Amino acid sequence: MKAVVTVTLKPSILDPQGEAVAQALKNMGVSGVKSVRIGKHIELELEGGDEKVVRAKLEQISKELLSNPVMENFHLDLRAGG
Numbered sequence: 001m002k003a004v005v006t007v008t009l010k011p012s013i014l015d016p017q018g019e020a021v022a023q024a025l026k027n028m029g030v031s032g033v034k035s036v037r038i039g040k041h042i043e044l045e046l047e048g049g050d051e052k053v054v055r056a057k058l059e060q061i062s063k064e065l066l067s068n069p070v071m072e073n074f075h076l077d078l079r080a081g082g
Helices: 016-027 051-066
Strands: 002-009 039-045 072-079
Touching: 002 051, 039 051, 051 072
Parallel strands: none
Antiparallel strands: 002 039, 002 072
């Protein structure tokens, strides 16, 4: 089983890294980009099991280790197979 956890800053949190990328795009002459937000993409290979149990464990891992719940949101994508 494969899980993908996407962690992003909450909309109310400033993203200086995203702003730097947005400015760099402008400096490169790229137009049409309204804003940039930077996040994390984390892939986990998991042993099979009951999907509800696996999802609950991933929620715990995401809240306690992979994200900062005060500043970040996360999204789980659980896929069968590898």
